[in-house]
Amino acid sequence: MxxxxxxxxxxxxxxxxxxxxxxxxxxxxxxxxxxxxxxxxxxxxxxxxxxxxxxxxxxxxxQALLDAVCSSCQALVAGAIEADQARIPATDATESARLRFRAVGTGYLRFALEEPGRFQTAFSASSDLESATSSARAGERGLTPFQLLTVALDDLVTEGLLPAERRPAAEFLAWSAVHGLAELFIDGPLRALPDPVKQTLITRVIDMVEQGL
Amino acid sequence: MxxxxxxxxxxxxxxxxxxxxxxxxxxxxxxxxxxxxxxxxxxxxxxxxxxxxxxxxxxxxxQALLDAVCSSCQALVAGAIEADQARIPATDATESARLRFRAVGTGYLRFALEEPGRFQTAFSASSDLESATSSARAGERGLTPFQLLTVALDDLVTEGLLPAERRPAAEFLAWSAVHGLAELFIDGPLRALPDPVKQTLITRVIDMVEQGL
DNA sequence: GCTCACATGTGCACAACGTACACATATCAG
DNA sequence: CTGATATGTGTACGTTGTGCACATGTGAGC
Missing domain, CATH: 1.10.10 (Arc Repressor Mutant, subunit A)
Incomplete structure (x- = not known):
């Protein structure tokens, strides 16, 4: 008792x-x-x-409990991205779209560094492309991390920052780079790096994506 | 008994x-x-x-057993990279360096798809930058996956394919992109994709890295 | 060649975990 | 008010990692 x-x-x-x-x-x-x-x-x-x-x-x-926890953690990731996006000052639409795109990466990686355990949990369980859009994993705006990325990329195309012919599958390229850096930070060989160096790497990886897409 | x-x-x-x-x-x-x-x-x-x-x-x-197993698995990754590099035909030195660099990515990802369990194990345990160069994790040429990537990038600079000022930390950028794609393939949302689509994504991610570095 | 120290494998025990099943009780429909 | 159902309890089993006392090969020094 x-x-x-x-x-x-x-x-x-x-x-x-x-x-x-x-x-x-x-x-x-x-x-x-x-x-x-x-x-x-x-x-x-x-x-x-x-x-x-x-x-x-x-x-x-x-496993079912873990799946539910995983969904909750993904919602937290979405929240971190939304937080970074909300901090963007209102400038012209083109620059704003570019910054919203970059904020997907910075929010994602900021969460990974601040909450490594929850971040790992968010992407540990069984999830396919179906569940990547499940509402249980969404943040306040009702979008999952994956959907936030998709929207940001669509806006890049709208603003002429990304050629339409490069748009298909772009979310997977961007996601790979950012997610990979997160993994290397959390339990990979970059774990012990001092924080400023990590911040530099974050910027450079997002630069690479922006330029390489 | x-x-x-x-x-x-x-x-x-x-x-x-x-x-x-x-x-x-x-x-x-x-x-x-x-x-x-x-x-x-x-x-x-x-x-x-x-x-x-x-x-x-x-x-x-x-954990000590798992660490040793992890090292063995990393040696297998190195072997997969070496295998892809060995298949490159002898052309001019510049093109050869470019292909050796790409082979690091294709070998890495081929192994991830062929041996997901061992791949995950290779990068599951405690490893910092020190142990990323430990000889227990090396392939036949005596180099770890990380070292093979480093060498390939150095050769890119030597051949003038990568500006020297972009060289620092380039291994982490390239590694992030390729490692991230592997994670998305293995237990991420891209798990269920048909194989040809996966192959296309592999090519495009390496393209992105080559162009974005 | 004998003996003894040491390295290596055995046997047993314990706590923690996931999980199944029978039982108890609170809540709600009629 | 009453019973069906949803939800929590108690107990039990098999598996895992791990510690400790004990047994047994193997090699060093006499």
């Missing part, structure tokens, strides 16, 4: 009320502390103040 | 002889079957025909 001293405010009734949501939140916390492998079903139930078995009323298995 | 029917040829003596090597090989097999998380210490010892505890005479813990 737990004493209700956990994070949540001491369940009063036998029922929890919103256990599914609570488990996902606990999972996101765990992801932040230790990445996807730290999303441990028993620990999540422990933090919520519930028996391990209770989780199985809301998730088929640990 | 195992009957010695495993992979290895029925240990005759109490001593194994080369248990460390055998455990790493079993680990590489497991990595090929299910990625880094499939590198399970007990299963490795089982396949070798030995008690779980025996592994602790050669590795501090599971």
């Amino acid at each position: 737990t004493t209700g001293l956990g994070n949540s405010p001491a369940r009063t009734s036998y029922r929890h009320g919103d256990l599914r949501r609570a488990l996902i939140e606990a999972g996101v916390d765990l992801a932040g502390e230790g990445g996807p492998s730290a999303v441990v079903l028993r620990e999540a139930t422990r933090r919520v103040g519930v028996t391990p078995s209770a989780a199985y009323r809301h998730f088929a298995d640990r | 195992t009957t010695g029917l495993g992979n290895s040829p029925a240990r005759t003596s109490y001593r194994h002889g080369d248990l460390r090597r055998a455990l790493i090989e079993a680990g590489v097999d497991l990595a090929g079957e299910g990625g880094p998380s499939a590198v399970v210490l007990r299963e490795a010892t089982r396949r070798v025909g030995v008690t779980p505890s025996a592994a602790y005479r050669h590795f501090a813990d599971r």
Whole structure:
């Protein structure tokens, strides 16, 4: 019998009320502390103040919980991108489109550096192109990270910054470069680099994408 | 008591002889079957025909075994790159340098697609820039994947294909793009793409790097 | 060649994890 | 008010990583 001293405010009734949501939140916390492998079903139930078995009323298995946590983490990535985009001053439409595109990269990588565990979790689980547009993974504007990138690229074409014939599949090229840098930062060989050097690399990778697309 | 029917040829003596090597090989097999998380210490010892505890005479813990397996897998990546480079016909030095550079990317990505489990394992563990040049991770020519890339970029500069002022940190830019595409292929949203489309993306990402560096 | 120290493998134990199943209880429809 | 259903509990099992006492080959020095 737990004493209700956990994070949540001491369940009063036998029922929890919103256990599914609570488990996902606990999972996101765990992801932040230790990445996807730290999303441990028993620990999540422990933090919520519930028996391990209770989780199985809301998730088929640990992987299902992890998938849900992954979606939540992707929504956080979308939020980071939106935050960077929101900071762009209102200049002419062309320059603004260019900066919105770059903000997709900087927001993505800023989140990867600030929240490595959650970032890894966001892209750890089973996700195909279908689920990359699932609404559970969207930020405040209702767009997933992938969709934010797509929109930014479309705007580049509209503003004449990207030739239309180069547009197809451009999201995958841009995504590869930025995502790869994130991986090298987080548990790759660039982990130990001092922060200013990382910032320089971020700029240069985005330069490369902008020039190479 | 195992009957010695495993992979290895029925240990005759109490001593194994080369248990460390055998455990790493079993680990590489497991990595090929299910990625880094499939590198399970007990299963490795089982396949070798030995008690779980025996592994602790050669590795501090599971992570140490995984690190060794990771190094072996990186050597396999280096081998794949070398194989692609060896297939380049002898033309003029300039074109040859360009193709050797591209072969780093194609070999890297070919291995990622052919051996996703081992590829993931190769870059799953703790590795900084020091260990990226460790000889345990080298291929037949004695160079790690990272070193093969470095050499290829140096040759680009020598042949005048890359301005010297763009050379610094270029390995990280190129690596990011190619590594990112590999991640998107393996457990990212591009997993389900048909193979020809993947091949096209590989070409286009390397084009982007060549043009954007 | 014998002996003893040391390296290496065995056996057993424990805690943690994912998960299954029978049981208990709160909530809501009628 | 009553019963069906949703949701949480308790217990149990198999698997994993890992520590520790013990056993047994192997080689160094006499």
